[in-house]
Amino acid sequence: MTLNNKGSLLSMSDKFADDSTQDRLRKRRQNINVLFRRDSELRGKLAIYCGAVLIILATISLTVFLVWQGLRLFLFDGVNPLSFIFSRDWNPGDSTHPTYGALPMIFGSFAITFLSVIIAMPISIGTALFMSEISRKWGNKALRPVIEILVGIPSVVYGLVGLTLIVPFIVAHGGGIGYGLLPGMIVVGLMIMPTITSIAADALQSIPQELRNASYALGATKWQTIYKVVIPAALPSLLTAVVLGMARAFGEALAVQMIIGNVADIPHSLVKPASTLTTIITLNMGHTTNGSAFNHALWSLGLILLIMSYIFILITRYLSRRSKVL
Amino acid sequence: MIGVQEKTIVDFPHRDQEKKAFVEVDNLSVYYGDFQAVKQVSMPIEKNTITALIGPSGCGKSTFLRALNRMNDMLTSARTEGSVYYDGVSLLDEDIDVSALRKEVGMVFQRPNPFPKSIYDNVVHALRYHGIRQKSEVKALVQESLEQAALWDEVSDRLDVSALSLSGGQQQRLCIARTLALKPRVILFDEPTSALDPISTAKIENLMLELKKNYTLIVVTHNMQQAARIADNTAFFYQGELVEYNATNEFFNQPKEKRTAEYINGQFS
Amino acid sequence: MKSQVSNRVAIVLISACAGLMALIMIALVGNIFYQGIGHVTWHFLTTVASTFQVGGGIKDQLWNSFYLLIVTMIFTIPLGIAGGVYLSEYAKQSRVTSFIRSCVEVLASLPSIIVGLFGMLIFVDTFHVGYSIVSGAVALTIFNLPVIVRVTEDSIRSVPADLKQASFGLGVGHWYTIKKVLLPAAFPGILTGIILSAGRVFGESAVLLYTAGLTSPDLDFKNWSPFAFDSPLNPFRSAETLSVHIWSINTEAIVKDAPQVAAGSAVVLILFVLVFNLLARVLGAWIQKRMSGKS
Numbered sequence A: 001m002t003l004n005n006k007g008s009l010l011s012m013s014d015k016f017a018d019d020s021t022q023d024r025l026r027k028r029r030q031n032i033n034v035l036f037r038r039d040s041e042l043r044g045k046l047a048i049y050c051g052a053v054l055i056i057l058a059t060i061s062l063t064v065f066l067v068w069q070g071l072r073l074f075l076f077d078g079v080n081p082l083s084f085i086f087s088r089d090w091n092p093g094d095s096t097h098p099t100y101g102a103l104p105m106i107f108g109s110f111a112i113t114f115l116s117v118i119i120a121m122p123i124s125i126g127t128a129l130f131m132s133e134i135s136r137k138w139g140n141k142a143l144r145p146v147i148e149i150l151v152g153i154p155s156v157v158y159g160l161v162g163l164t165l166i167v168p169f170i171v172a173h174g175g176g177i178g179y180g181l182l183p184g185m186i187v188v189g190l191m192i193m194p195t196i197t198s199i200a201a202d203a204l205q206s207i208p209q210e211l212r213n214a215s216y217a218l219g220a221t222k223w224q225t226i227y228k229v230v231i232p233a234a235l236p237s238l239l240t241a242v243v244l245g246m247a248r249a250f251g252e253a254l255a256v257q258m259i260i261g262n263v264a265d266i267p268h269s270l271v272k273p274a275s276t277l278t279t280i281i282t283l284n285m286g287h288t289t290n291g292s293a294f295n296h297a298l299w300s301l302g303l304i305l306l307i308m309s310y311i312f313i314l315i316t317r318y319l320s321r322r323s324k325v326l
Numbered sequence B: 001m002i003g004v005q006e007k008t009i010v011d012f013p014h015r016d017q018e019k020k021a022f023v024e025v026d027n028l029s030v031y032y033g034d035f036q037a038v039k040q041v042s043m044p045i046e047k048n049t050i051t052a053l054i055g056p057s058g059c060g061k062s063t064f065l066r067a068l069n070r071m072n073d074m075l076t077s078a079r080t081e082g083s084v085y086y087d088g089v090s091l092l093d094e095d096i097d098v099s100a101l102r103k104e105v106g107m108v109f110q111r112p113n114p115f116p117k118s119i120y121d122n123v124v125h126a127l128r129y130h131g132i133r134q135k136s137e138v139k140a141l142v143q144e145s146l147e148q149a150a151l152w153d154e155v156s157d158r159l160d161v162s163a164l165s166l167s168g169g170q171q172q173r174l175c176i177a178r179t180l181a182l183k184p185r186v187i188l189f190d191e192p193t194s195a196l197d198p199i200s201t202a203k204i205e206n207l208m209l210e211l212k213k214n215y216t217l218i219v220v221t222h223n224m225q226q227a228a229r230i231a232d233n234t235a236f237f238y239q240g241e242l243v244e245y246n247a248t249n250e251f252f253n254q255p256k257e258k259r260t261a262e263y264i265n266g267q268f269s
Numbered sequence C: 001m002k003s004q005v006s007n008r009v010a011i012v013l014i015s016a017c018a019g020l021m022a023l024i025m026i027a028l029v030g031n032i033f034y035q036g037i038g039h040v041t042w043h044f045l046t047t048v049a050s051t052f053q054v055g056g057g058i059k060d061q062l063w064n065s066f067y068l069l070i071v072t073m074i075f076t077i078p079l080g081i082a083g084g085v086y087l088s089e090y091a092k093q094s095r096v097t098s099f100i101r102s103c104v105e106v107l108a109s110l111p112s113i114i115v116g117l118f119g120m121l122i123f124v125d126t127f128h129v130g131y132s133i134v135s136g137a138v139a140l141t142i143f144n145l146p147v148i149v150r151v152t153e154d155s156i157r158s159v160p161a162d163l164k165q166a167s168f169g170l171g172v173g174h175w176y177t178i179k180k181v182l183l184p185a186a187f188p189g190i191l192t193g194i195i196l197s198a199g200r201v202f203g204e205s206a207v208l209l210y211t212a213g214l215t216s217p218d219l220d221f222k223n224w225s226p227f228a229f230d231s232p233l234n235p236f237r238s239a240e241t242l243s244v245h246i247w248s249i250n251t252e253a254i255v256k257d258a259p260q261v262a263a264g265s266a267v268v269l270i271l272f273v274l275v276f277n278l279l280a281r282v283l284g285a286w287i288q289k290r291m292s293g294k295s
Helices: A011-015 A021-025 A032-075 A081-086 A103-134 A136-152 A155-172 A181-205 A209-217 A222-251 A254-259 A277-287 A293-325 B061-068 B098-104 B119-129 B135-148 B168-180 B198-211 B224-230 B248-253 B258-264 C002-039 C042-046 C059-090 C095-109 C112-126 C133-157 C161-169 C174-203 C242-251 C258-292
Strands: B023-032 B035-045 B050-054 B078-086 B105-108 B186-190 B216-220 B233-238 B241-247
Touching: A021 B098, A032 A081, A032 A293, A032 B098, A032 C059, A032 C095, A032 C112, A032 C133, A032 C174, A081 A103, A081 A293, A103 A136, A103 A181, A103 A222, A103 A277, A103 A293, A103 C002, A136 A181, A136 C002, A136 C174, A136 C258, A155 A181, A155 A254, A155 C002, A155 C174, A155 C242, A155 C258, A181 A222, A181 A254, A181 C002, A209 A222, A222 A293, A222 C002, A222 C112, A254 A277, A254 C242, A277 A293, A277 C112, A293 C095, A293 C112, B023 B061, B035 B061, B035 B233, B035 B241, B050 B061, B050 B224, B061 B078, B061 B105, B061 B186, B061 B216, B098 B105, B105 B168, B119 B135, B119 B168, B119 C174, B135 B168, B168 B186, B168 B198, B168 C161, B198 B216, B198 B224, B216 B224, B224 B248, B233 B248, B233 B258, B241 B248, B241 B258, C002 C258, C042 C059, C059 C095, C059 C133, C059 C174, C059 C242, C059 C258, C095 C133, C112 C133, C133 C174, C161 C174, C174 C242, C174 C258, C242 C258
Parallel strands: B050 B216, B050 B233, B105 B186, B186 B216
Antiparallel strands: B023 B035, B023 B078, B233 B241
16 A cells, blocks of 8 residues: 655645745735636626525515505505495496495405315314324335325316316205305315414424333323323424414415305305405406506405415424424 | 644643644634533644544544534534644635645544435545546546555446445545545545444555555544544544644553543443 | 223324325315316317317416416526525524525415415506516516525425535635535425425416416517517516416306317416426436435
């Protein structure tokens, strides 16, 4: 293992034999090569920082623009915000006495959200429990791909299934014209199930096995362990999963619009047509003129959506802070 | 002229106190937040020697080593005080180009950490950064450094194979070759063989003895026998302090400090 | 004994839930395929959509979906990777950093209809670009950005710290290390994330209603100049995509075979989404293997 090429070994240090170590190591005295290299470091850093700035810009401008546009109805068209929120009379298209009451849509959005969660939650949490407590093998091998496929199905396809399968089914069983909150809650419920399941399954699987072992060692059954140990430990994350499902339900537009009937009225039953904030917007936005009060009213509906989205974000943040404490 | 501190043992004979050593550490302290990991350590390190730093876990020897090529800069909570002189240049100054410093003061880590690239690209990565791009020059440097690291014969026919397919000992020699390619003058080793089997360890120890001829080596090791085998001088660190520092023979046969003797005799580790 | 009984009951119920979930998927996907697979013919894929007559196809819509996807990715990938690199490598613990994280979180949580409305506000109302590929792509970029940022940050963070240390120990600079060591090592994870997000973008509809529009000019596939009105490559023309087409055909169209066209479109849509999912897994695993095994 002798070192050959001893001559060339020193060739590079020969090059520096004249420069002193100071020249090599001190920043000011270095040659162009080194300065050029440092320059590309700065360029890379600059490019990255630009990207970060653009992200901030996008979020802020989105919020500002939508808030500004949503407030136009109140600032320029003289509509009272309170009457907007609490009035049931939605008729902005009327030429003589247009009214701007958003309550039916607000009701519809909340109704769809809560009803769909009621359908989705038991099945989702149940599936998540199966995946993490009963059979992790089957859970990860068979159910995870299933859930991924379900998550990947576009929402319009869910709407299509609702339209072609669920609505006729309801009609055939005496449900009037079939459109309304019932198909809405079924379709949206199906849509948010995979979301809730996958987050809940992750949350449950991340509970350390030691907790379960301790419970079994005390003689508890599997079910007792689940509802006395595992679920309380994972509760904030499980709630987060449900809240995220709710947020998705609240913001769902096209699938709901295909089956809810789009009548701006608070329905008296689950099979009477209704509407949500999102569906009224999608239905009418293309048909209003820019600057008209009708148009502004739609933007104000969008503002309500935006505010609710922020509220959902705050709720999930609060929950995740609580799960860190546990 | 270094200041003689009452805490540190710089009673290091065989040395001309007037001239600064090749690497001269002067009253070096390193803090992680409020915790002082290295406590006012001073020691001279002569050119073309192997210096071993031994001591129990957490005694600050790795932190000390990393201060020499300013690797502690990577941690935001680390704060360094005192001075380190390399060939007369004060390394802890603000106007030091750390990148150029690390080219001359290289480091080999405890766990082999080759990049998930080919063997060739591993060696070439830093060369390209430091401006050496000419293909002929690069190829020659790759061969040279792999030969110096005693790896060339084993890999010369498969330089484009992933470095991760090499054995642990080979990977560590690749990491040494990577450092050698930059033609450093000092090489720092942070427990280089603690993750390797005995045969690879022996190969690398022989390698270090060869490298000593042209480089200055500073080796942190958990293994006292290793220090005894290869080091010219040995230093004992305990709880951040430099307790004793002497030529290896005297260090092990006639330790001056009680703590040193206790550690050597295995009374604590 | 009571606890044993309730244990059994609980386990049965829980397993029933899982079974139900699997059943739902089979029923859902199966139903769509059953309804639409018969309609998916070569003719269907290569014929122009029809507004009045039976027998319309999805040629232009299919092209638009892909073109829009590519343009969106051209915007999203550099921006998203920059954001992820910033958060994992350059950001220090500060109020600015947590603000950026909040921004990413907000963008990730917004309903797609809102992103679409914003896109409309900017492009159609303010800049008067009108319904176009560009408007749709920017809106989709906003929609897709958080995913790419998160995936990039997670992938870079999961690169062993050893590698960064090794590179720094050799005197290599931060940006060069990111470019030549960290990003390549994080590549499999980032690529998987990008392909999965492509599946989401491909199926997205609410964002595009008022940005890319509900119509598409009859594309002349012989004319590839980006400046022609009916060129496939023209980024300033309106561009109804496949998923928007499913919606518009059920809501606004009056063709007699709307249900069949919708079902056929849905089948094509799902197939492509499945392909994206599969590709992401397979490609990601293959690249990972190559990097750690051979060369």
